[in-house]
Amino acid sequence: MIYAPRLPRLGTFEAWRDAARALASNDVSGAQIDWAMEGSADSLFTQHTPLPDAREMKVPKDFVPLAKLVCASRAAGAHDLLYRVLLRCRGNPYLLKNRADPQVQQLEVWAKNVRRDMHKMKAFVRFRDVTPEGANRRRFLSWFEPEHRIEELIAGFFTRRFGDMDWAIVTPEVTTRFEGGALHQDAIASARLDLSDETEDLWRTYYANIFNPARLKIKAMQSEMPKKYWKNLPEADLIPDLIRQAETRMRQMQDEAPSLPPVRAERILERLPKRNIVDEMNACARCPIGAQATQAVAGSGPPDARLMIVGEQPGDREDLTGLPFVGPAGQMFDRIAAEAGLDRASAYVTNAVKHFKFLPRGKKRIHQNPERSEIEACRVWLTREISEIQPVLIVALGATAAHALTGTGANLMKRRGKLETGRDGAPVLITLHPAAILRSNNSDMLHNLLRQDLALAVEMLDNAQYM
């Protein structure tokens, strides 16, 4: 027995789905079905047998979106192969995931062509203004010739995009109208509409001028905007001339001697404010780090601070904000300082190195230790800060700070908690860097050590009250 389901021009997918459900749930094989659109000629053997009653059946989730696309395809045999794959899906729910399967691959190719056709319709429909005089809602009309039966699939796109106006898209087989917020589709045969409006002239002006004649790539254009679409694009008839003149225009630009600037140029340039030198540290080129980072991060705190905290270098967050000690290590420091009774706001916090040194890794920046030469190169800025602030005590957090302040960063754990005399003459208390706590698996111990050292710093400052 041969079944011969006939699919309507609108509601094609729904009709196919209902027929396929009835047939597949009754185990009718693909060879017994003659799929066709309504109005197509029957073959010699076609009998219009009523379809059996549908029974419940399950299809994999990814089948339906694929079926909607394939049902819109004009490729011969699309509905038939879709049905055969539906039958195979019943025993193998992962079938559609296997692009190496020839039938699945064929369906995907058809689906891709339909998707591409839809995409091109979104791109190349051109509306013309046909608003009647005195109307309070703008009205637009378009003629388009899609390759596949995509009118139903694409209508949603245009309603979402052009919600505040009335519009109609006429294709050779279907007329889609959106009026007063309601969508209507009718399967009516239409002949090509020849449309134009005034704004097209502006659009053509734009098209001609945005083209760069020095970069002619005709093939690239045609592969994305095939000639079959040109007849309905108002800008397309400019293309041959643009191509023809490109070479001459480019040669002209090259042959013309460089021009002399107009007189006013000098006047304007003279009036421009000269760049201020505030950014001296930003522009520092004593070492290569500066050119990589966003900005130099100077210290911050009251200018009469008695305590100066020196860290290693700005991190990711500090680099973006331009403020010291605001990243994870800085927050860790704040917590421990509070535990130790240290008033962070009254201290001047800064870093031994002023720019962030990092290694780019995808979307992340990996912190890199500054090299000895870089610490030395950056010392001028630290020295300047020390001489401006004149702190009673400096706390060096970690080896880099210790190196900058005392000339060596070695044996940090032996030296921590002790007072040394810095290269600039100020007393330096050495301790570890809070980032070490974040990285360590013995963080409690390090946490305690840092707290002790900071408490010691508070004590020293108190004792130095009357210094």
Added chain:
Amino acid sequence: MAKLTLKEKLALLSDAAKYDASCASSGTTRRSSADGTGLGSTEGSGICHAYAPDGRCISLLKILMTNFCIYDCAYCINRVSSNVARARFTVEEVVHLTTEFYRRNYIEGLFLSSGIIKSPDDTMADMVRIARSLRHDHHFRGYIHLKTIPDADPALIEEAGLLADRLSMNIELPTDAGIKTYAPEKNPHEIRRAMGRVELRKQAAKERTHTGRRAAKFAPAGQSTQLIVGADGANDATILQSSTRLYSSYKLKRVYYSAFSPIPDSTAALPLIKPPLAREHRLYQADWLLRFYGYQADEITSAADGGMLDLDIDPKLAWALANRHAFPVDINRAGKDMLLRVPGFGVKSVGRILSARRNGALGFGDLKRIGALVNKAKPFITTRDWSPGGLTDAANLRARFAPPPEQLSLL
């Protein structure tokens, strides 16, 4: 001077805008006007509404608000010392062009840039006014890309980010030294700082307030920038290092590469050349390897001769030829990271290979159906029914892919 018509202004100010490569309209939040209260939609992927004969997509109305400029950047047609005719759009004119073009389905939205007039703040304020009028007066829900002026008041950039889908600042020259020479009024530190501020503001917009309310979206399609290729002496390695730095530091969505292309009314400081289009293409390929294939910049440029990418073969193939010890790759066993390094396999093919091989071991014919470029991949893979034998290490392997050497013409 006679008053220019809208058409004359459009001609001048779109001509002035064409050196900006970006025309993307993708990757922003979904918006719709199906409720009838506005105009426009964005649905994730961008749409190219036309292609110019230069092969470039026309997705946005890409114009300058004005081409008057007080800066003197040698590579730019709009520099103060150029004799190009000048024009300036009013706010209403830009809004009119954008909405009328949009209603006719010519464009996805607006890409507004500008020369610097009077001061950075004045210029930025005018651009923000255009975006505000589109969004608030015309309920425009299409795509807006605003060029931001780094030295402008952060409050203006804040408003720009709330109105626009994308913000961009063009660095144009890959090194600070290059900027100093050819764009003396630009301040590279200020550009980086402004990019940092935008990135921090984007991060802040992702956090919920203490009441659990979501903050307003800030530039949901991200930031981008552009580097000119071939104007100053920077080689490809320098350019790619510059890009990785930008991607890692400011999470840029895109770095665009624009081959330095002849401009009318050029300056003696920067002689015109034929635009290095092939080089630009290789840089884009390398950029893709950085962003989607897990390559590091130094891996790509280690195979590059004198810091320049091979123009005859693509950078992925160049890497594979220089690292043959890593091949052949067994496509039925290899992990994703290694499959991504096989020449001829794209991100899509790799995804398909990974899910198809759960159904059984793949053969050569399967790869073809999956959509991989098997001829390119052949020397670098083994499958159920294919082994490259000595092909992987063959001395003439590069010659199989590179275009045949051309004989110079005698005349």
